[in-house]
Amino acid sequence: MTPGTRQRTWATAARQARRAAARHKLAAAIVAVCAAGVLAALALASSDAPGPxxxxxxxxxxxxxxxxxxxxxxxxxxxxxxxxxxxxxxxxxxxxxxxxxxxxxxxxxxxxxxxxxxxxxxxxxxxxxxxxxxxxxxxxxxxxxxxxxxxxxxxxxxxxxxxxxxxxxxxxxxxxxxxxxxxxxxxxxxxxxx
Structure with a gap:
């Protein structure tokens, strides 16, 4: 393996790692937004629930x-x-x-x-x-x-x-x-x- 090939392999691996980290951050953000929405809906529903x-x-x-x-x-x-x-x-x-x-x-x-x-x-x-x-x-x-x-x-x-x-x-x-x-x-x- 030549030094140029090794450098491209490391660059490719680094790019893939950055992409994976970005996907994980995006997934975490989506989960957080969905959880906040569910909590807000539950809070609203419990405060407006009919009953005694x-x-x-x-x-x-x-x-x-x-x-x-x-x-x-x-x-x-x-x-x-x-x-x-x-x-x-x-x-x-x-x-x-x-x-x-x-x-x-x-x-x-x-x-x-x-x-x-x-x-x-x-x-x-x-x-x-x-x-x-x-x-x-x-x-x-x-x-x-x-x-x-x-x-x-x-x-x-x-x-x-x-x-x-x-x-x-x-x-x-x-x-x-x-x-x-x-x-x-x-x-x-x-x-x-x-």
């Missing part, structure tokens, strides 16, 4: 808003003192809200003696909000909250969200997204203390 509120059942924030379609009337948390309450945050432009509203309207028609329902229309134009609730046969009180003050007080970042309050107005359950019949049944059972 943490121990201590936080108190519901007070609200007082104009009733949609009833000039001069207000709906407030205080009006329901001593009664379990379902508080649903929604908007006419929210597709999942369109899915859950008939379920809530039907529940209210059949069961309003057991548990009261209040809808809070968030960040919506008055005309759209009125059309939306009338089209779905909503007969429970709906507070109009175009400035999202109630949603902010409850920590609502996305619609819809439904809160279940016991008679002392402690939050006993919360559903992120369109509420299902099973979630509605579970939340009501918790609210009335079954």
């Amino acid at each position: 509120a943490p121990a201590g059942d936080p108190a519901a924030a007070a609200f007082s808003l104009p009733v949609l379609g009833h000039s001069g009337r207000q709906v407030s948390l205080a009006q329901y003192a001593g009664r379990p309450l379902v508080v649903n945050f929604f908007a006419s432009w929210c597709d999942p809200c369109k899915t859950e509203t008939p379920l809530l309207a039907g529940f209210y028609r059949d069961e309003h003696a057991k548990v009261a329902v209040v809808g809070l229309d968030e960040n919506d134009a008055l005309g759209h909000a009125l059309s939306f609730t009338r089209a779905d046969g909503v007969s429970y009180p709906v507070g109009w909250d175009p400035q999202t003050s109630a949603a902010s007080a409850y920590g609502v970042a996305a619609l819809p969200q439904t809160f279940f309050l016991n008679a002392r107005h402690r939050i006993v359950d919360r559903v992120y997204g369109a509420v299902t019949l099973a979630e509605l049944s579970r939340g009501i059972a918790l609210a009335i203390g079954r």
